[in-house]
Amino acid sequence: MDISLVMLGTGSAFAKTYYNNNALVTCNGFNLMLDCGHTAPKALHQLNIDLESVDGIFISHLHADHIGGLEEIAFRSMYNAKKKLSLFLPESLIDTIWENSLKGTLENKNDNIMALSDYFNVVPVYERSPVQICDGFVLELVPTVHIPGKPSYGVFMNGYLYYSSDSILDIGTLERLRDRGCRHIMHECQLHPPGFVHATLESLLTLPEDLQRMTYLMHYDDDMESFIGRTGSMTFIRQHETYRFSRG
Template sequence: MSDVSFTVLGCGHSESLEHFNNNAMIRSTNHTMLIDCGHTIKHALAAQKLTFADIDSVFITHVHGDHVFGLERLAYESKFKYNKKVTLYLHEEIKHELWDQTLAGSLGRDSDGINSMDDWFDVKFVENDTICIDKLRINTFEVAHTPSKTTHGILLNNRLFYSSDTTSIADVITDLQFDIGFHDVTLTDWNPVHATLDSLIQDYPESVRRKLFLMSYEDNWQAHLEKVEKYFKGFAYQGQTINL
């Protein structure tokens, strides 16, 4: 078995009823990291026969509910049930947005009194766009999701690309070397902050497209299956695991 694995915990768009939030997990010999922690995370972990006790760290790509609302549950159970702090990796520029504008309303007070983010998590800011833990090397890069909202994708061990939520980023992806990738897509023509299927076909060369599984899709995905399999590796699916 490989020393490093990547697992799709959820592949659904935020409106999806069929799939969990678009979150993932990276595991090495001695470390388990979540890539985002949306409101379906506990169910997604249970589907993999895991609990919050198994999680060592989380990297937050950006502040939207389907990527961060599960942090409240993770914080409470880690502190009171498992007597531990999970390490929270994030870019410093999103801390205010994540804590003051998102989590403080629920985590700002508990039975111990007034709290800060550091009372719940071991907060580590990403420096030089790099996280190194055990056998994991994660390089981060900015993508183009919601205007003026900082969002990052990752490159894992120089082999696996993961876009997080983004529109088409041909200028970014064509400069990266990777073996396999997971890329955001919307199957609608009205969503302005996710990459449309046609934009990816138009903007990305075939050599890139053939390495990509598409994720964060809506529940009508089966209607687009033939087209996706024609131009890409296919749709990502929950529980899909890549050994690196």
């Protein structure tokens, strides 16, 4: 089944022109956010997307540009929308996201609000176990290397679309996904070296031509425009524009 995608933001963690690298994907009527950084609520507002129309959120890892908007979403869901979103969390992140990131602001002992599940329908996602988001929409975790010792994940959707989130370049993973039927790659791109915890444009330019042709670049710096025409066969994806992907 086809997937439509709007990048709520395409910027690196410190970008100001471009928002946090988060996306809204839609498949068979289900609207799923991929990460929720602190600029995500503003992006939804600018795109005239009501929170009520968002069905779920997937979190790839715990940096603020990927989870910084969850506090606002949690409060608005509970007190304004009166609904619980589904929060799809890699199992390895479930305890840490509450204890180390969200508990300090979301816990309210006076009202007996003591857990992440008071705000969201928490759906654990496991490695090597694809999860069906809805009929015709399947998401599979792809472990990535970002910060040593801290779990992070990309997602492989419907067997043809890969979204890296934050990751250094792993050509082997991309080749394996291609061999499994991947036709579209959304990959983070740090424009300036060195890239200790991110994939640099320099490294991405070493990809084989067939992988470059299917690659869209995201998570870039604010001077992206000056790199147009310098990305080989890869293309910069633009924030707040709609893209449609299919297996064909």
